[in-house]
Structure formats: structure tokens, C-alpha cells
Amino acid sequence: MNQTKIEILDKGFIQVIDKLGDDLTVVNSARVSFGKRKEKYDDNDRKLVKYLAKNKHWSPFRHMLVQFHVKAPEFVMRQWYKHVVGIETTSSSSAKDHAWNEISGRYVPVTDFYAPDNWRKQSEDNKQASQGSIEDQNAAKETFESVMRFVLDSYQKLLDLGVAKEQARMILPLNQYTEVYWTASFQAIMNFIDLRDESTAQWEIQLYAKAMKELMLGIYPETTRIWFEVNTK
Numbered sequence: 001m002n003q004t005k006i007e008i009l010d011k012g013f014i015q016v017i018d019k020l021g022d023d024l025t026v027v028n029s030a031r032v033s034f035g036k037r038k039e040k041y042d043d044n045d046r047k048l049v050k051y052l053a054k055n056k057h058w059s060p061f062r063h064m065l066v067q068f069h070v071k072a073p074e075f076v077m078r079q080w081y082k083h084v085v086g087i088e089t090t091s092s093s094s095a096k097d098h099a100w101n102e103i104s105g106r107y108v109p110v111t112d113f114y115a116p117d118n119w120r121k122q123s124e125d126n127k128q129a130s131q132g133s134i135e136d137q138n139a140a141k142e143t144f145e146s147v148m149r150f151v152l153d154s155y156q157k158l159l160d161l162g163v164a165k166e167q168a169r170m171i172l173p174l175n176q177y178t179e180v181y182w183t184a185s186f187q188a189i190m191n192f193i194d195l196r197d198e199s200t201a202q203w204e205i206q207l208y209a210k211a212m213k214e215l216m217l218g219i220y221p222e223t224t225r226i227w228f229e230v231n232t233k
């Protein structure tokens with residue numbers, strides 16, 4: 001495998017922990033229909049993958065799985081949580097099959113918080129987006145830092161008073177870092193990248209999607225490249 005970990009923001013990262021299959025997995029999963037199996041990838045496989053991706057024959061793309069370790073601010077992870085399909089979409093419950101495990105603020109005190117180095121301006125033509133930077137960066141930074149000092153002191157004070165971590169954490173803001181293991185199929189990962197490496201997605205989650213794309217190009221270079229060739233709008 002090539003690169004397996006990419007640092008993101010001030011304290012975040014995305015790391016590949018494990019993976020199932022390689023570029024041949026998708027073509028062999030499709031070729032089982034003809035009772036065929038190949039050991040070496042060639043141009044016919046490229047054509048087949050292109051055909052599958054173009055014509056929405058997606059089930060062969062669900063045999064490749066990647067387990068990621070992600071450290072991201074909670075507000076990024078809240079957007080990630082909306083991607084409920086990780087492994088297969090055939091069960092009656094849409095949220096049943098994704099594989100998530102997360103660090104628990106009931107066990108572990110929260111120690112890391114994201115501090116942006118640029119305060120972005122509210123977009124004028126998109127109610128949920130940002131654009132460029134505000135002028136008074138210092139005023140925004142000072143406001144943020146004074147709130148963070150107050151929050152962190154108060155959190156520590158509650159812990160020192162013997163308050164349970166599960167309750168003390170309720171005063172913490174959304175810039176707290178969280179860590180998850182996320183296992184998803186190639187198809188679900190491509191769907192995530194498609195929706196989040198996109199200009200209307202929040203800048204911070206775009207960074208995670210771009211890093212994920214780079215990692216996927218390392219793990220399944222042929223399949224990922226063809227997928228984006230076919231699906232890039």
C-alpha cells in the first residue's frame with residue numbers, strides 16, 4: 001500500500017487501518033457471472049469496470065472494503081454521520097449496516113479542540129456556505145479564544161468537583177475532536193467523496209474527502225481512477 005495516513009487541520013487525520021480486495025476484486029466479482037476469474041489486470045478489465053460504473057452495476061464495487069481511523073472535529077463528524085450506508089443497502093433498515101465505532105467522552109476526558117486559522121465570511125448567495133475571510137481576524141480569534149478558555153476551565157472544574165465525564169462533557173463545543181473507526185464499501189466511500197469533495201460542502205469536510213480520495217487512489221488505483229473518470233460531472 002502507498003501512503004496510509006494524511007494529517008488534516010490542526011490535530012485531525014485520516015488513516016487506513018485495513019482493506020479488503022484490490023483492483024481485481026471488482027472485475028472478478030462481476031466475472032463470476034460467467035464462471036471466470038483472472039489473476040492479472042489488463043485493458044479488458046479497465047473496459048469492464050468502465051462499463052459497470054457507467055451503467056450503475058454497483059454491486060461488484062461493494063466487495064472492496066476499507067477501514068479508516070478518522071480524527072475530526074465533532075461538527076465535521078456530525079455531517080459524516082449522515083452517511084448511513086457503509087457496507088450494503090439491501091436490508092430493510094437504511095441505517096443498519098454501516099460500521100462505526102467512536103471514542104467515548106464517557107470514558108476519556110476530551111482534550112483536543114480545533115482552532116481555525118482563518119475566520120471565513122458568510123456566503124451571500126448560499127445560506128449554508130462561507131466565502132473568503134472576514135476582515136477583523138484578530139477580533140474573531142480573541143472572541144474564540146476567550147470562550148475556549150472559559151469552557152476548558154469550566155470543564156476541568158466540573159471534573160475536579162467529581163462530576164462524571166458523561167455529564168461534564170455536555171458543556172463542550174462542537175470543535176471538540178472525536179475519533180472513529182469507519183468501515184465502508186468502495187461504493188459508499190465514492191458516494192461520500194462525491195458529495196463532500198464538492199464546493200458547496202463545508203470546507204473542513206472537503207479536506208477529509210480530498211484526503212480520502214488520495215488514499216483510495218493508493219489502494220485501488222485503477223478502479224478509483226475509472227470511477228472518477230466516469231462519474232465526474
Ligand SMILES: Cc1cc2nc3c(=O)[nH]c(=O)nc-3n(C[C@H](O)[C@H](O)[C@H](O)COP(=O)(O)OP(=O)(O)OC[C@H]3O[C@@H](n4cnc5c(N)ncnc54)[C@H](O)[C@@H]3O)c2cc1C
Binds near residue numbers: 082195200202
Ligand atoms: C452540501 C451538503 C449539504 C447538506 N445539508 C444538509 C442539511 O442541511 N440537513 C441535513 O439533514 N442533511 C444535509 N446533508 C446531508 C444529506 O442530506 C445526506 O444525508 C448525506 O449527504 C448522505 O448522503 P447519502 O444519503 O447519499 O449517503 P448514504 O447514507 O451513505 O447513502 C448512500 C446511498 O445509498 C442509497 N440509500 C441510502 N439510504 C437509502 C434508503 N433508505 N432507500 C434507498 N436508497 C438509499 C442512496 O443511493 C444513497 O446515495 C447535506 C449534504 C451535503 C453534501
